[in-house]
Amino acid sequence: xxxxxxxxxxxxxxxxxxxxxxxxxxxxxxxxxxxxxxxxxxxxxxxxxxxxxxxxxxxxxxxxxxxxxxxxxxxxxxxxxxxxxxxxxxxxxxxxxxxxxxxxxxxxxxxxxxxxxxxxxxxxxxxxxxxxxxxxxxxxxxxxxxxxxxxxxxxxxxxxxxxxxxxxxxxxxxxxxxxxxxxxxxxxxxxxxxxxxxxxxxxxxxxxxxxxxxxxxxxxxxxxxxxxxxxxxxxxxxxxxxxxxxxxxxxxxxxxxxxxxxxxxxxxxxxxxxxxxxxxxxxxxxxxxxxxxxxxxxxxxxxxxxxxxxxxxxxxxxxxxxxxxxxxxxxxxxxxxxxxxxxxxxxxxxxxxxxxxxxxxxxxxxxxxxxxxxxxxxxxxxxxxxxxxxxxxxxxxxxxxxxxxxxxxxxxxxxxxxxxxxxxxxxxxxxxxxxxxxxxxxxxxxxxxxxxxxxxxxxxxxxxxxxxxxxxxxxxxxxxxxxxxxxxxxxxxxxxxxxxxxxxxxxxxxxxxxxxxxxxxxxxxxxxxxxxxxxxxxxxxxxxxxxxxxxxxxxxxxxxxxxxxxxxxxxxxxxxxxxxxxxxxxxxxxxxxxxxxxxxxxxxxxxxxxxxxxxxxxxxxxx
Numbered sequence: 082x083x084x085x086x087x088x089x090x091x092x093x094x095x096x097x098x099x100x101x102x103x104x105x106x107x108x109x110x111x112x113x114x115x116x117x118x119x120x121x122x123x124x125x126x127x128x129x130x131x132x133x134x135x136x137x138x139x140x141x142x143x144x145x146x147x148x149x150x151x152x153x154x155x156x157x158x159x160x161x162x163x164x165x166x167x168x169x170x171x172x173x174x175x176x177x178x179x180x181x182x183x184x185x186x187x188x189x190x191x192x193x194x195x196x197x198x199x200x201x202x203x204x205x206x207x208x209x210x211x212x213x214x215x216x217x218x219x220x221x222x223x224x225x226x227x228x229x230x231x232x233x234x235x236x237x238x239x240x241x242x243x244x245x246x247x248x249x250x251x252x253x254x255x256x257x258x259x260x261x262x263x264x265x266x267x268x269x270x271x272x273x274x275x276x277x278x279x280x281x282x283x284x285x286x287x288x289x290x291x292x293x294x295x296x297x298x299x300x301x302x303x304x305x306x307x308x309x310x311x312x313x314x315x316x317x318x319x320x321x322x323x324x325x326x327x328x329x330x331x332x333x334x335x336x337x338x339x340x341x342x343x344x345x346x347x348x349x350x351x352x353x354x355x356x357x358x359x360x361x362x363x364x365x366x367x368x369x370x371x372x373x374x375x376x377x378x379x380x381x382x383x384x385x386x387x388x389x390x391x392x393x394x395x396x397x398x399x400x401x402x403x404x405x406x407x408x409x410x411x412x413x414x415x416x417x418x419x420x421x422x423x424x425x426x427x428x429x430x431x432x433x434x435x436x437x438x439x440x441x442x443x444x445x446x447x448x449x450x451x452x453x454x455x456x457x458x459x460x461x462x463x464x465x466x467x468x469x470x471x472x473x474x475x476x477x478x479x480x481x482x483x484x485x486x487x488x489x490x491x492x493x494x495x496x497x498x499x500x501x502x503x504x505x506x507x508x509x510x511x512x513x514x515x516x517x518x519x520x521x522x523x524x525x526x527x528x529x530x531x532x533x534x535x536x537x538x539x540x541x542x543x544x545x546x547x548x549x550x551x552x553x554x555x556x557x558x559x560x561x562x563x564x565x566x567x568x569x570x571x572x573x574x575x576x577x578x579x580x581x582x583x584x585x586x587x588x589x590x591x592x593x594x595x596x597x598x599x600x601x602x603x604x605x606x607x608x609x610x611x612x613x614x615x616x617x618x619x620x621x622x623x624x625x626x627x628x629x630x631x632x633x634x635x636x637x638x639x640x641x642x643x644x645x646x647x648x649x650x651x652x653x654x655x656x657x658x659x660x661x662x663x664x665x666x667x668x669x670x671x672x673x674x675x676x677x678x679x680x681x682x683x684x685x686x687x688x689x690x691x692x693x694x695x696x697x698x699x700x701x702x703x704x
Contacts, residue, residue: 089118093143097135100142100168102653102675107132109286113258114140117222122257122281124228124273129262129405130383131286134161137224137258141197142170146221149255150200151245153227156359158200163643165198169677174200175211194219203230203241212251220255223248225276228259229398232271246277263401266475288401288474292408292618293416295466296487297459298600299558300421303391304335310389310417311341311369317386318362320406321371324392324427332391333371346372363644365635374403382644383410384651389417393424396452397459397473410652413618420460421558422565428453430573461565463596465489496559496597500588502548503563503595506556507585509544510569513537515580519571522579523556559597566595618655621703626693627658633689637682648682649673661690663701 093114097103106114109127113136116123127133138161141148152158158174165172173187173196190196191214205211223245225231231242249257259272259281273281298306311319321336323329326347336343344358344367361367363382374394388407394400400418408414429450436446459469466486468478482489496502509526517533524531525539528546539545548556560579563569568584571577587593631645631654638645649657653673662668665683669676674683694701 089143090115093118093139096143097139098675100170100675100677101135101139102669102671102673102678103135104672109284110136112282112284116282116284117256117258118144120221120256122278123284124259124269124278124281125284125286126261126264126269127284127286128288128290129402130290130292130409130411131262133226133260133262136260137222138165138170138198141222144221145197146219147191147194147196147215148198148222148224149206149215149220150198150224150226151203151206151242152200153202153230153242155202157226158202160363160644160647161198162200164647167643167647167678167681168675170198171196172198172200175205176202188214191218203245207241207244207247212248216251220252223252223255223257225257225259226261228261228272228276229264229268231259231275232264232268243275246275249277262405263398263474265398265473287471288476289467289471289478290405290408291467291483291485292411292413293404294413294485294490295404295470296415296417296492297420297466298417298487298492299562299598300419301552301554301558301600303419304332306417306419307332307336307389307391308339310387310415311336313415314386316368318365318382318384319369319387319389320385320403321369321389321391322374322394322403323371324373324424326373328391329371329373336369336371341369342367343369343371346370348373364638365645374399382406383646384412385409385414386412387415387417389419391419393418393420393428393453393456393460395428395449395456397456397470398452400456400459401470401474410646410650412652412655418460422457422461422561423571425453425457425565426571426573457565461562463488463598492601493598494601496599499595499597500591502559502597503568504589505544505547506560506563507569507581507589509542509547510579510581510585511589512542512544513539516578518577519557519560519579522560523553526556527551527553555599558599562597563595568593568595621659622655623658623661623693623699625697626661626690626699627654629689629693630654630657630686633685637685649678649686657686657690659703661694661699661701661703662687663691667702 090111094106109125110132113123113125117137117140125133125136137148137150155176155178158176162172162174173190175184175187179187191199201211225245231245257276257278259276259278264272269283307321321332323332326349329345329347333343333345344361346355346358358370362370385407388404390403394403404416407416432446432449462469465483465488467483468480471478484490487493506522506526509522513522513525521533524534525542525545526548528549530540534540560569564571568582568588570580570582572580584593588595634645634648634654638648650673653671656671660667660671662671665679665687668674668683668687669679690701693699
C-alpha cells in the first residue's frame with residue numbers, strides 16, 4: 082500500500098497544501114492535528130499567530146462529520162467562517178445576529194450533514210436546544226477556542242465555559258480539544274479538569290514571539306511618544322490601549338486632529354458605534370483604533386503592525402494576549418508600553434473599589450494584586466523582555482540578546498548618579514514635612530514660585546531648586562520609579578501625599594541603592610536601530626508592487642464584504658511582490674495560495690504583477 086495514503090497525517094498535509102496553500106506546518110501543528118485524527122482529547126497552547134485554528138479546521142475537512150467550534154465572540158466566529166468560505170469549506174455560525182430564515186437555512190444544512198464546521202457561543206451551546214439537535218448528528222469533535230475563559234485563574238473568565246463538560250454525556254463519541262494562546266501551568270490544569278479531558282495530549286508551544294519588538298518606556302511627553310510610534314508605521318494598522326474611557330475619547334480626538342484615521346472603541350459607546358469602529362478597522366478603512374481592553378478579543382486582523390499601551394495592563398497574561406494581536410501574520414510588529422508606576426496605584430485603587438462594591442472574595446483581591454505586582458516588576462525590570470515573558474510562562478530562554486526589545490536595543494539608559502538624585506527627592510519630601518503631593522514637591526525641586534510654594538515659604542528650604550534643570554515629566558517619572566521600588570510612599574487619600582518610610586531613610590543614609598532609568602538621548606541625526614526581523618521581512622520585496630497588490634486586495638474584499646486579509650495575508654502579498662510570478666503554476670507556489678483562491682483571484686493578481694513589472698522594467702519569476 083502507498084505509504085502516503087496509509088498515513089492520515091500525510092493525506093492531511095496534502096489537503097492543507099491544496100486548500101490553504103501551505104507546504105509547511107508551524108511547530109506543534111502536526112502533533113495537534115494528529116491528536117484529532119487519533120480521536121484523543123487535547124489541550125493545545127500556542128501563541129497568537131501560531132496557527133491554532135488550522136489544528137481543528139483541517140482535520141474537520143479531512144475526516145468528515147461535524148466539528149463544533151465553541152467561540153466566545155460573534156466577531157471571532159464571523160472571521161473564521163468568512164475565511165473558510167473563501168477556501169470553499171462548508172462552515173456556518175449560529176448566533177444572535179442571524180435572521181429567522183438564516184437560522185432555518187443553517188439548521189437545514191446542519192441536519193443534512195453538509196456543514197463541516199459549526200461555530201457557536203458557549204452560552205447558546207449550554208442554554209438552548211442545540212445539544213439535543215447535535216445528538217442526532219455525526220459530531221466528531223468539540224473544539225473549544227479561547228479555552229482560558231474556562232478557568233477562574235484565567236484573565237477572561239466566562240462562567241458558561243465551565244458548563245461545557247455537560248456535553249460529554251450527550252455526545253459521548255466526540256473528542257474534546259481545548260485551544261488557547263495564554264495559559265500558565267495552573268490555568269492549563271484547570272482547563273483539563275473543568276472540561277473533563279480524558280488522558281489529553283498536552284501540547285505547549287514556545288511562548289516567544291520573535292517577530293514582535295517589545296518596548297517598555299517611561300512616560301514622558303505622551304502625545305509625542307504616541308505619534309513617534311504611529312509615524313513609524315504610517316499607513317499601517319495599530320491598536321492604542323488606554324485605561325479609561327475618557328482617555329480613549331481624548332487621544333482619539335487628538336489623533337484625528339493630527340490627520341490620523343483613528344476611531345474610538347469602549348463600552349460607553351453605543352453597540353452601533355462599537356460595531357462601526359470594529360468593521361472599519363477590519364476592512365482597513367481606518368488605521369488606528371483607540372480603545373479600552375474591551376476591544377481586541379474579537380479581532381482576527383492579521384496585519385496589525387503595532388500595539389501601543391498608554392497604561393500598564395492588568396497582568397502579564399493580559400499583556401501577552403493584547404500584544405499578541407500584533408503581527409499575527411508572522412511579520413515584524415512593534416509593542417510599546419508607556420509605563421509609569423502611578424499606573425499600578427491607579428489600577429489597585431480601581432480594583433479595590435470594584436471589589437468593595439461587588440463583594441468580591443478576599444482571595445480574588447489578593448490574586449488580582451499579585452498579578453498587578455508581577456506586571457509592575459516586568460515593566461521596571463532591566464532584563465530582556467522576550468526572556469522575561471517566556472520565563473513567566475514556565476519556559477527557558479537561552480538567547481543572550483534578543484535584539485528585539487528596549488533593553489537589548491538600548492532604548493533606555495540609567496540616570497547618572499541615581500542615588501544622589503533619589504536623595505534630593507526624598508530630602509525634599511522630608512523638608513516639606515510629608516504634607517504635599519507630587520506636583521508641589523516637583524515645583525520645589527525645580528525652583529518654581531507657585532502660590533502654594535510662597536504660601537508655605539518652601540522657597541526657603543534647602544532642597545529648593547536642587548533639580549531645576551530636570552524636565553517636569555522626567556522628574557515626575559523618577560518619583561513614581563522610587564514609589565515602585567518601595568522607597569517612597571504615595572497615600573491613598575482624596576489628595577494623595579508623598580511620605581517617607583524605612584527604605585527612604587536607608588537611601589538617604591547611603592545604605593541602599595536605587596536605579597532610575599530614562600529614555601536614551603540620541604545624538605543628532607541618529608536613527609532608531611532596526612531589528613533583524615524588520616530588515617529581513619522586506620528583503621527583496623518590491624514595495625510599489627506590494628502597495629498595488631494591497632489595493633487590489635482591498636477592492637476585492639469590499640466587493641465580497643469580507644476583511645482584506647481573508648483574501649490574502651500581507652505575508653502572501655509580500656511574497657508575491659518578492660517572487661513576481663508570471664504563471665498560475667508559479668503563483669500556486671506562493672505560500673497562502675491554494676487551489677480555490679488561485680481559481681478565484683489568480684488571473685487578477687497575475688495581471689497586476691505583469692503590468693507593474695512591465696511599467697517599471699522589473700524581472701519576473703525572481704528566485
